[in-house]
Amino acid sequence: xxxEHQESVAGGGGYPAAAGMMSSxxxxxxxxxxxxxxxxxxxxxxxxxVRSSDMADVAQKLEQLEMAMGSSATQDDAFLSHxxxxxxxxxxxxxxxxxxxxxxxxxxxxxxxxxxPIPNHQxxxxxxxxxxxxxxxAPILDPAECSTVTTVDFPTPRRQSExxxxxxxxxxxxxxxxxxxxxxxxARDRKRMRTSSSSSSSSRGGGIGxxxxxxGSAMPAATEASSTAAGAATGALPVVVVDSQEAxxxxxxxxxxxxxxxxxxxxxxxxxxxxxxxMLAASQGGAMRKVAGYFAEALARxxxxxxxxxxxxxxxxxxxxxxxxxxESCPYLKFAHFTxxxxxxxxxxxxxxxxxxDFGMKQGMQWPALMQALAxxxxxxxxxxxxxxxxxxxxxxxxxxxVGWKLAQLAETIHVDFQYRGYVxxxxxxxxxxxxxxxxxxxxxGGADEExxxxxxxxxFELHRLLARPGALxxxxxxxxxxxxxxxxxxxxxxxxxxGSFLERFTEALHYYSTMFDSLEGGGTAGAxxxxxxxxxxxxxxxxxxxxxYLGRQICNxxxxxxxxxxxxxETLGQWRERMTRAGFEPVHLxxxxxxxxxxxxxxxxxxxxxxVEEKEGCLTLGWHTRPLIATSAWRVPAxxxxxxxxxx
Numbered sequence: 001x002x003x004e005h006q007e008s009v010a011g012g013g014g015y016p017a018a019a020g021m022m023s024s025x026x027x028x029x030x031x032x033x034x035x036x037x038x039x040x041x042x043x044x045x046x047x048x049x050v051r052s053s054d055m056a057d058v059a060q061k062l063e064q065l066e067m068a069m070g071s072s073a074t075q076d077d078a079f080l081s082h083x084x085x086x087x088x089x090x091x092x093x094x095x096x097x098x099x100x101x102x103x104x105x106x107x108x109x110x111x112x113x114x115x116x117p118i119p120n121h122q123x124x125x126x127x128x129x130x131x132x133x134x135x136x137x138a139p140i141l142d143p144a145e146c147s148t149v150t151t152v153d154f155p156t157p158r159r160q161s162e163x164x165x166x167x168x169x170x171x172x173x174x175x176x177x178x179x180x181x182x183x184x185x186x187a188r189d190r191k192r193m194r195t196s197s198s199s200s201s202s203s204r205g206g207g208i209g210x211x212x213x214x215x216g217s218a219m220p221a222a223t224e225a226s227s228t229a230a231g232a233a234t235g236a237l238p239v240v241v242v243d244s245q246e247a248x249x250x251x252x253x254x255x256x257x258x259x260x261x262x263x264x265x266x267x268x269x270x271x272x273x274x275x276x277x278x279m280l281a282a283s284q285g286g287a288m289r290k291v292a293g294y295f296a297e298a299l300a301r302x303x304x305x306x307x308x309x310x311x312x313x314x315x316x317x318x319x320x321x322x323x324x325x326x327x328e329s330c331p332y333l334k335f336a337h338f339t340x341x342x343x344x345x346x347x348x349x350x351x352x353x354x355x356x357x358d359f360g361m362k363q364g365m366q367w368p369a370l371m372q373a374l375a376x377x378x379x380x381x382x383x384x385x386x387x388x389x390x391x392x393x394x395x396x397x398x399x400x401x402x403v404g405w406k407l408a409q410l411a412e413t414i415h416v417d418f419q420y421r422g423y424v425x426x427x428x429x430x431x432x433x434x435x436x437x438x439x440x441x442x443x444x445x446g447g448a449d450e451e452x453x454x455x456x457x458x459x460x461f462e463l464h465r466l467l468a469r470p471g472a473l474x475x476x477x478x479x480x481x482x483x484x485x486x487x488x489x490x491x492x493x494x495x496x497x498x499x500g501s502f503l504e505r506f507t508e509a510l511h512y513y514s515t516m517f518d519s520l521e522g523g524g525t526a527g528a529x530x531x532x533x534x535x536x537x538x539x540x541x542x543x544x545x546x547x548x549x550y551l552g553r554q555i556c557n558x559x560x561x562x563x564x565x566x567x568x569x570x571e572t573l574g575q576w577r578e579r580m581t582r583a584g585f586e587p588v589h590l591x592x593x594x595x596x597x598x599x600x601x602x603x604x605x606x607x608x609x610x611x612x613v614e615e616k617e618g619c620l621t622l623g624w625h626t627r628p629l630i631a632t633s634a635w636r637v638p639a640x641x642x643x644x645x646x647x648x649x
Contacts, residue, residue, distance in 0.1 A: 050096070058096050248288050251280040252510070255292065258299055259506040267303055274299050287517040294552040295510065298559035307565065316391045317399075320362050322553070325546035327365060330520060331605045332630050335613075335622045336460050337366040338601055339632040340489035342594040344456045345373050347487035351454040353383045357436055357483070359428055359459040361388030364403040366460070368410055375414040383417040385453065387436060392424050400424065428462065429472040433482035455485040463576075464492055467569040477583040481637055487588060488635040490580070493570040494621055494628040497558045509558045512570075512629070516551055519624035520544055523610045573619055573631040580635050588634035589618035598622075 038051045050058055258273035274296060281292035301307065327333040348354045354374075358366070367386065374381045386407065393399045400422030411418030425431060436455075457480050466473040480488060495512040499505045557568040571579075577587070595615050602611045602622075614621045614628065621628040 054096055061096065061100065247280060247283045251277065251284065251288070251292055254280055255295055255299075255510060256507070259503055262299065262302060263501070263503045270299070270303050274303060287514070287521040290548055291510075291514050291517040291555075294513070294548075294555045295559065297552075298556045301556060302560035307561070317394055319550075319553070320399075322546055322550035324363060324365070325543045326550045329540070329543035329547040330523065331602055331611060332622060333365075333460075334601065334605075335598060336491040336630060336632060337369065339590065339594055339598055339620050340458055340460065340491060341366065341370045341373065342597065343487060343489050343588065343590055343632075343634040344370065344458065346591065347456060347588075348374070348382065348454060351382055352451060353385075353453045355385040355387070355453040355455045357387045357389075357455065357457045357485075359389055359457070360462045361390045361400055361403060361422065364388065364407055366458070367407060371407070371411060371416055371418075372414060375416050381414075381416045383419075384411070385419040385421075388420070388422045389425055389428065389431065390422065391426060398422070427469070427472065428466060428476045429469065431476065431479050433479050436479065436483045455483050457483070457485045457488045459489070460491040461493070463490060464498075464569050464571060465567045467498055467571070468564045468567050473579065474583065477580070477585070481584055484637055486636060488585065489632065490576065490635065491630060491632045492573075492576060494573055494623070494631045495570045496572050496575065498569040498571050498575075506559060509555065511627075513551060513555055515624050515627045516629060517548070519610060519629070520547055520551075523605075523624070573616065573621070573633065576631075576633065577617075580633075584637065585635040586638055587618055588636050590615070590620050590632065590634055595620060 038053065040050045040052055040055060254273055254277055258270050258277065261267075261270035261273060277292060277296040277299070281289050281296065284292065323333070344356065356367070356370070371384065374384060386404075388400050388403065390400050404420035404422055408418055408420060423431070423435060463473060463476070466476055493512070496508050497505055497512070499508065554568045557566060558570075561567075580587075592615075595613060598613050598620060602613060605611070610624055612623050612625065612628075614623070616628075616631070619631055619633040621631045623629045
């Protein structure tokens, strides 16, 4: 008769446990004991025939079995899969012989994997074997000639979640990063995959941009290739990944799948997916790890509806500091200031009285270069009036006035007649034309040589914030038209982060900021500073880190926020062209001189090989390799008769 027998190895015990016995069976065993004299009565009651003379030998073997099982459990849990809950053992007629067979099995390596669960190389995932069928119960106490054990060296299969992370098979030419050195690999080690702890990722040229750039069919692949840690929550070891390139693709697909779940308001799936992003990002390095971290944070804020209340004035001061580091670490703001100044300088040619209205004064970093260029103009510098606009500051500090004092000191040094006025405004929509109107007279002498001021309006990364409030941009552009500027310079991010669909906005932001982070890694000043010395290296590294924070704050506004809280509403150059045209402005072609000088500026910048300046329909764009990232355009109000002066080339 056969008996289904289950054993537990959690406590290291190896004694056989018997099934419940029926009273009729017990009577039968007592009768058998009478027939075989010298059989131990206690073990006979449990269904085992052990002579009293063999008790010492059986006890010794039981002790050896327990020690072998205990030591095996501490070394490798998978080694005891022989004794899993679904394993069937047959009741021996001789307990001593059965113990010997058990000891021999524990000292023998487990059998190799069955040939049926072959890895699916096309889908890059394992197909685990189905759970073994439950054995058919057999009559108890039926003796067997030998003991057999059916084992599969896998944990007991569990029901997998729809979003579970599927392991990727490592090809021979890939490197699997793990916490143990792959010096000795046996059959059992090949069946276990460990969480990757480190990886390298190239951020030059391609980097994460290469992974994100190949997402033409990312949406159907995202649901399949993205994964969750639902199994990890139940206590199972996390199963991860392979080489950095394929892991990077999976990371991008997971980000896209999470964004799709958010758009569908499937917050349960999004919650599981966002937890996987951090684990997948851990296998990456450089720009990919950083940008994935910021997008994971942004998604988590949207999923869990975390929108911390911030002091607007304090936030503005901190943003100015971050922008200064961004200015130092990469050429984007330098390019913006230079191209805008060049257009303003050409518009001021031959004018004796000029007025510049800056919609974002901040630290005034743009204007020393223009003041010096005006000072060197043939015939002497003109009289310059500068109006700076900025948000309220913390305490009672007047940051705008402090910037004006510094610029006034510079003007005095280079002999430029200079006037400054600062306006504090919560929004540019609060401005009125009377605050910005040009002065009709010159020096108030009443002389015949007096001429009106020539006005230029400058906006660098400011107009897109007005799109959060309906009608705000139209009001500001109307105010600009009222002061009749000769030129209006606009610099904006070359991206569409103002789309109606969340998924479209997320995809565009992922492309844009991936390229931006790649450019910081590949063309930042940290490498050049490192060549100059430890002090310079420290400063360059700090600039890069703070620049990443500067971009990360934008990501955490584009992705989680909606309504008036979402102020980073970037639009493309084509969209701004339509808006400016509807507001009554006409384009001014930026001259080829500006293009040549901008190219020279980038040649002087460390790592400038990856940056590209392009002229697009009279505007200038700066990008990283083939992706434009910021665009400068110039505009003017048509003359009263409708005829426009020829554009400066």
